[in-house]
Amino acid sequence: MASTQSTIxxxxxxxxxxxxxxxxxxxxxxxxWFLVPMLIALAIVAGWPLLRxxxxxxxxxxxxxxxxxxxxxxxxxxNWTVLKSGRVIWSGLLSDPAWWNAVWNTVRFSxxxxxxxxxxxxxxxxxxxxxxxxxxxVRAAIxxxxxxxxxxxxxxxxxxxxxxxxxxxxxxxxxxxxxHKIAWTASSDTAxxxxxxxxxxxxxxxxxxxxxxxxxxxPRDIYEAASLDGVHPVKTFWKVTLPLVRPALMxxxxxxxxDAMRIFDLIYVLTPNSSQTKTISVLARENLxxxxxxxxxxxxxxxxxxxxxxxxILYIWLGKVRFDGGDR
Amino acid sequence: MYHSxxxxxLFAGVVFSASVTMAAELAIVSGDSGNxxxxxxxxxxxxxxxxxxxxxxxxMPPSTSDQFGQYRLWLAAGNADIDVYMTDVIxxxxxxxxxxxxxxxxxxxxxxxxxxxxESQTANGKLVAIPAFTxxxxxxxxxxxxxxxxxxxxxxxxxxxxxxxxIQDKEREAxxxxxxGFVFQGNAYEGLTCNALEWVKSFGGGQIVEANGDxxxxxxxxxxxxETAKSWVGTISPxxxxxxxxxxxxxxxxxxxxxxxxxxxxxxxxxxxxxxxVKGKFGVATLPAATEGDKPAATLGGWNFAVSKYSxxxxxxxxxxxxLGSTEVxxxxxxxxTNLPTIVSLYDDADVAKAAPIIPQWKDVFMNAVPRPSAxxxxxxxxxxxxxxxxxxxxxxxxxxxxxxxxxxxxKLTELKGSGW
Numbered sequence: 099m100a101s102t103q104s105t106i107x108x109x110x111x112x113x114x115x116x117x118x119x120x121x122x123x124x125x126x127x128x129x130x131w132f133l134v135p136m137l138i139a140l141a142i143v144a145g146w147p148l149l150r151x152x153x154x155x156x157x158x159x160x161x162x163x164x165x166x167x168x169x170x171x172x173x174x175x176x177n178w179t180v181l182k183s184g185r186v187i188w189s190g191l192l193s194d195p196a197w198w199n200a201v202w203n204t205v206r207f208s209x210x211x212x213x214x215x216x217x218x219x220x221x222x223x224x225x226x227x228x229x230x231x232x233x234x235x236v237r238a239a240i241x242x243x244x245x246x247x248x249x250x251x252x253x254x255x256x257x258x259x260x261x262x263x264x265x266x267x268x269x270x271x272x273x274x275x276x277x278h279k280i281a282w283t284a285s286s287d288t289a290x291x292x293x294x295x296x297x298x299x300x301x302x303x304x305x306x307x308x309x310x311x312x313x314x315x316x317p318r319d320i321y322e323a324a325s326l327d328g329v330h331p332v333k334t335f336w337k338v339t340l341p342l343v344r345p346a347l348m349x350x351x352x353x354x355x356x357d358a359m360r361i362f363d364l365i366y367v368l369t370p371n372s373s374q375t376k377t378i379s380v381l382a383r384e385n386l387x388x389x390x391x392x393x394x395x396x397x398x399x400x401x402x403x404x405x406x407x408x409x410x411i412l413y414i415w416l417g418k419v420r421f422d423g424g425d426r
Numbered sequence: 427m428y429h430s431x432x433x434x435x436l437f438a439g440v441v442f443s444a445s446v447t448m449a450a451e452l453a454i455v456s457g458d459s460g461n462x463x464x465x466x467x468x469x470x471x472x473x474x475x476x477x478x479x480x481x482x483x484x485x486m487p488p489s490t491s492d493q494f495g496q497y498r499l500w501l502a503a504g505n506a507d508i509d510v511y512m513t514d515v516i517x518x519x520x521x522x523x524x525x526x527x528x529x530x531x532x533x534x535x536x537x538x539x540x541x542x543x544x545e546s547q548t549a550n551g552k553l554v555a556i557p558a559f560t561x562x563x564x565x566x567x568x569x570x571x572x573x574x575x576x577x578x579x580x581x582x583x584x585x586x587x588x589x590x591x592x593i594q595d596k597e598r599e600a601x602x603x604x605x606x607g608f609v610f611q612g613n614a615y616e617g618l619t620c621n622a623l624e625w626v627k628s629f630g631g632g633q634i635v636e637a638n639g640d641x642x643x644x645x646x647x648x649x650x651x652x653e654t655a656k657s658w659v660g661t662i663s664p665x666x667x668x669x670x671x672x673x674x675x676x677x678x679x680x681x682x683x684x685x686x687x688x689x690x691x692x693x694x695x696x697x698x699x700x701x702x703x704v705k706g707k708f709g710v711a712t713l714p715a716a717t718e719g720d721k722p723a724a725t726l727g728g729w730n731f732a733v734s735k736y737s738x739x740x741x742x743x744x745x746x747x748x749x750l751g752s753t754e755v756x757x758x759x760x761x762x763x764t765n766l767p768t769i770v771s772l773y774d775d776a777d778v779a780k781a782a783p784i785i786p787q788w789k790d791v792f793m794n795a796v797p798r799p800s801a802x803x804x805x806x807x808x809x810x811x812x813x814x815x816x817x818x819x820x821x822x823x824x825x826x827x828x829x830x831x832x833x834x835x836x837x838k839l840t841e842l843k844g845s846g847w
Contacts, residue, residue, distance in 0.1 A: 110683050160805075161502045162523060189841075259664030262604065281666030285610075286823045370669045371491075371614040371812075372819050388521075389809040417659040 129206055161392045174397035191397050192283035200381040201405070207290065207377060211297045216343055218298065221304025224339075226306065227313045237310075244303040250282065251389035252367035255296045257284055257367075267274075286374040288403020293365055293375060301357070305350055313339070348419045352410065359406045378402045449478040450739035452746055456512040457493040459673055462642055465762050470621075473749050476821070479742050487670060490514050490616045494808070497521070502769075511744035515546055516616075516800035518810060524548035525717035525732040528631075529553040532599040533746045535809050538753065540766045546797065547730055554732055556729070556751035559765035561727030562792035563620070564710040564784075566679065566687040570595070580582070581655055583628070583714045586686060590662040593685050606804075607662030609675040610688040610846040614819040617671055619798060620725040621688060625651040627723035627796050629716040634814055635799035635839070639847050644836035651716070652821045652828035659822050663691045668823055670764045679702060688713065690727060695764040710784055712791050726795035729770070758784055766792060803847045813838050 102278035140208055176190040191197050194412065227236055258265050259274065259282040267279045282292040324334045362379035369375045371384075378398060386395030413419065428497040463485055470481045478491040486493050491767055497511055500526035513521070517580025532553055536544055539557055565586070567579055571593050580586035597605045611617035631648030635641055651730045659667060664678070672689060679694065682703035687693070691710075691817055698705050715722040733740060749755060756767040761781040766788050772778055773789045800807040817835040821828045 161498060164502070261664055261669075262683065263681070279664070279666075281664065281669065283668030284823075288823060311632075370819065372668075372823070373816065373825075374823075382458045383495070384812070387498055388491065388812065390805045410496070 115255075122206060129133040137423075151396050151403075152224075152400050154393055155400045157393050158391050159396070161387065162390075164392070167393070170393075174394050175401075191394070191401065196373070196381065197250035197398065197401075200378045203290075203375060203379040204359060204361070204379075207293065207297075208355060211294055211301070211353060211358050212354045214294070214298045215302050215305045215349070215354060218302045219309050219350070220347070222302060222306035223309035223313055224335075226310050240306065241303050244307075245298045246300075248300065248363045249367055251300055252296065252364050254369055255299075256283065259292055265415050283369045286372065289369045289372070289375045293368060295369060297358075297361070297364055301354060305354060308353070309343060309347055311352075315334050315346070316342045322393045345419070352413055352419065355371075355413065356410065358405060359409065360402065435733060435826065449480065450742040451511045452479055452481045452486055452743055453507055453514070454459070454481055454510040454731075454746065455486055455497070455508050455832045456700040457488050458512065459488035459692070462692070462763060469750065469755050473746060476749075477742070477770065479739075479746070481746065485506060486628045488673060491808075501734065501736070503583050505734075506738050507526065508734055509737040509739060510746050510796050511555075511732045511734060512558070513545075513730050513732045514558075514616075514724060514796055515730065516539050516811075518547045518554040518730075519549045519800055519804050520807060521732070522552055522554045524735055525554045526737075526740060526744065527554075527768055528556060528733065528747065531748060532556055534754070535748070536685045538770065540770060543687065543728065543768045546726075546728075546801070555730035556732075556747045557728065557730050557768035558751050559729060559756065559759055559763075560792055561690045561692075561729070561766060562724040562788065562795045563688055563690050563713065563727070564694075564724070564788075564791070565713050566693065566710050568685050568688055568704065568707060570707045572590065577711070579711045580686075580718065581718050582713050582720075583625070586714045587658060587662055589656075590685050594662060597711050604683045605662050606678065608658055608686040608688075609670065609678045609684045611671055611675055612659070612663075612667040612819070613674075614814070615668050616673065616811060616816055618815040620727065622652065622655070622814065623725050623796060623798060624688075624713055624723045625655050625675055626842070628713065628720060629654075630720070633796055633799060634847075635801055635802050635810060637799075639802045639843070641836055643839070644832045646829075647716075649828040651833055652832070655818075655822050656822050656824070656828065668819065671712040682707075691766055691784065691788070694782070695762070698734060698842060712844055724791055724795045725795045726792065728766075734839060806842060806847055809842060810839060813842070829836045 152376070154164075154167060156169060156171060157167035158170050158173075172190070174190055176188070176192045179187050179189060180190070222240065226240070228231065246254075257263075259267075260265060261281040261284065264282070266282070267276070270276045271279065280287050280288060320338055320342075321334065324338055334376050360379050362383065363378050365375050365377055366380055366383075371380075379402065382395045382398040382402065384395075385391045386397060391393075438697065453621040454470070454539075456463065458466060463483060466483060466554075474480055485498065494514070495511075495515060497517075498521070500508060501521065511525070524788045529552065531609075534551070542561070543557045543560055544553070547553060547557060556813070565580075572589070575589075575593055577589045577593070577595065580589050581824065586608065594605055595609040610621050612621070623633060626674035629647045629651035631645055631651055632641045659665060670678075672693075675684075675687055675689055675842045676693050678684050678691070679689070680702050687765065694710060696702065697708060705776070712722045713724055731750045733743045733747050751768075753769050756765075756769050757772055757778060758777065759765045760767050760772060760775075760778045761764075764782045764784065766785060767773065767778070773786050779786050799810060803810045813835055820826055821831050825831075827836075
């Protein structure tokens with residue numbers, strides 16, 4: 099967070115342009131040179147693969163024959179053939195029900211998980227922002243779920259959610275909350291819920307940490323003034339804390355949203371490969387690698403990129419997010 | 427050692443260690459489950475002692491679909507880190523371009539193996555892999571429970587379901603609350619294709635795509651088979667069976683919580699292990715059929731060893747693949763792992779018969795085994811299989827009826843086939 103802000107602050111805003119001094123220009127040039135290695139690295143590890151994926155999505159490439167790929171235009175996205183009878187047969191990604199099912203799963207997962215994580219993250223951050231004994235220890239401890247690799251936590255939860263010998267069913271049965279063992283990850287009704295539970299458990303600490311950073315930037319004297327005026331703490335939260343923490347919150351939400359839209363590992367490990375939980379990334383990987391449809395999988399990856407880009411732009415525009423933390 | 431001396435010159439430039447042996451360091455990748463990796467390790471020790479080469483095992487997750495994805499990626503990238511791959515019986519047509527042709531190297535031993543298995547590993551006239559063991563699943567049953575309730579080993583699926591239900595209900599009344607009737611592999615993956623192919627085939631519903639490439643899956647018998655299987659979920663099989671692979675099913679079975687299980691022969695040796703709750707209490711039989719007198723079906727499985735064409739030590743790697751498919755190793759494998767040999771003579775071997783009495787009985791089962799349609803569908807097999815298991819998984823989880831799902835499946839397969847496989 100801190101580094102993002104400081105790098106962005108160097109870039110001058112419009113009204114300072116004319117008043118640029120020689121020193122300022124020098125500093126800008128230096129900053130430019132410092133950025134060059136990073137830009138080159140980004141071009142190699144992100145730009146090139148992205149361009150190649152987009153290119154492959156317009157070809158008929160297969161994984162074993164990438165060099166022999168031929169240009170086919172938009173065929174992987176949408177194509178139609180008119181039969182002799184006049185009937186039109188649509189094919190391609192945009193007419194594929196499996197694709198739209200995956201899009202719907204991804205969006206549903208992202209919206210629900212990010213909403214829950216934002217609410218819980220705020221609560222946790224508020225608690226951690228209060229003064230109490232052993233606060234440092236609790237702050238460190240709460241990060242543990244975030245620190246465990248997703249594959250490991252997915253496996254761990256897979257065992258805990260196991261229908262026959264899982265501890266979750268055992269505990270719920272002992273307390274009489276359920277009357278029969280639930281097949282959490284297998285049943286189509288609960289598979290998505292299981293994924294959401296694990297994802298919320300895992301990424302709430304991340305949200306909490308980002309929001310906590312925002313909370314700590316709020317000056318203490320505002321709270322003192324509020325309490326002297328006898329404002330109810332709940333009202334203080336809505337009128338003081340929330341508006342002031344909003345910039346940090348908005349940035350935290352967009353980080354999480356970007357991450358949630360490309361969810362892959364958790365779903366791949368935790369649930370059966372069924373249409374109930376298949377997301378865009380899972381579907382794209384299946385086409386890219388398992389099936390002999392590298393180009394089609396590339397088209398799906400490209401669409402995922404476009405969807406994420408579109409959502410981000412909309413979010414920044416509608417939410418008036420400013421990454422320099424201004425907004426006050 | 428003479429081997430190393432020959433190659434010393436070649437390697438001198440690369441090997442800087444003070445070690446006198448200049449043998450090759452090979453890497454073998456295997457996703458064997460149960461205690462298969464420990465067994466492989468013991469066999470590799472012998473190979474190392476014999477040849478002076480060292481072999482490193484790269485373990486993989488047991489799901490065959492996961493392994494395939496990873497291997498395809500490595501091979502497409504020309505990965506030279508792995509020399510020998512343990513390959514599923516269905517992969518040969520899809521990966522044949524990436525593996526070395528073993529026809530010459532194996533010309534003396536090919537005749538010892540079952541011709542059908544050698545044929546399954548031959549693609550475009552090229553022997554892609556050396557068979558290590560074959561597989562055909564069985565119905566595992568609890569002898570003690572069947573005896574207790576005076577039941578015989580079921581011959582039909584309906585009989586199996588009735589027996590399972592009765593024993594399950596009575597045992598639960600008696601306090602065994604976690605007992606289920608039947609566990610199988612219901613997760614949406616290659617294993618479900620195997621299970622469902624057995625149901626469909628034993629009901630006379632064909633084998634999804636026939637050997638000549640015709641799509642045969644959309645028929646009443648196949649629909650009936652899937653509806654029958656659906657009726658098990660939640661009644662005699664735990665609802666969680668829809669997320670079970672082989673090891674999850676074995677977990678329920680081996681803790682003594684199931685009357686019947688459909689699984690591969692590897693579970694036999696493990697079920698009789700020291701830590702098993704069902705040790706000595708179970709038997710195996712062929713899978714049930716639709717009606718008495720019908721032919722039961724068992725999906726042909728099996729694993730092989732293939733040599734990557736990107737291997738830096740192809741000669742040693744071929745030597746390793748041949749060693750792992752040799753009579754000696756297959757015999758050890760049969761005794762230790764109850765894996766079915768692909769070498770005909772081992773079925774009459776006295777040591778094998780003594781240690782694993784089920785193996786000689788198995789000869790007939792897998793001689794009649796059904797192959798998955800990997801040969802007619804070629805490079806599209808994975809997608810065919812995925813469409814099939816998705817339709818089955820949807821049916822089992824109540825997402826549309828069998829007839830509806832099979833009709834859609836037929837349409838999708840027809841589209842996938844296009845002008846030909």
